[in-house]
Amino acid sequence: MRRSKKYLEVKKLVDSSKVYTIKEASELIKKLSTTKFDSSIELAFNLNLDTKQADQQLRGTVSLPHGNGKTKTILAVTNTKQEEAKQAGADFVGGKDLLEKIQKENWFGFDVIVATPDMMGELGKMGKLLGPKGLMPNPKTGTVTMNIGEAVKEIKNGKITYRTDKEGNVHCMIGKVSFSAEDIADNIRIVLELIHKVKPSAVKGTYIKSMFITTTMGPSIKVSSELRQ
16 A cells, blocks of 8 residues: 555654553654544554354443544434433434434434334334444443433433454544543543453453554554553
């Protein structure tokens, strides 16, 4: 792959043989942006998991103390809690009418769907449409709940979802280059603590094989996965 002049320039700032502390990585990552816009920062883990085993397929949510810099557009699907969802800040609120709009108009002007349990029968029929896009609400991620107002507020305030892919990798956006190094470090620590916490009991030996952070189209930095740093 041909790299830009800017990429090759900032790549020199990274010592590829070094494993950086969270503090060091959070300070360095701010210098590695190669874009004119406010680049996103992604945290990536390669985990020692056998994802063919159901108990080693990690999935859930984590609330970042400083958000991740992205304001998510939320669709609340409910018949009984529409006013609660509106007051909490949901961008679109409705029931079966909005589900029909998705089906008939191929409308996907939102990032997340939250729903009350009574709507899951209708949503379940749309699994083939919503599933591949990662939009199907799930109790494990807190997006199927009677407390729909609270769910909307948490997502707006920086709650993100994570899940392992087939190779046992977890990727999540944890901030922007414009964040302070301290805020970036705080967000990394919260996600790292969670990954340690959800370690399946069946995993033996090294659990976190590697952890990296990177900016949009920028070089990556290898980061220590030790909890106490």
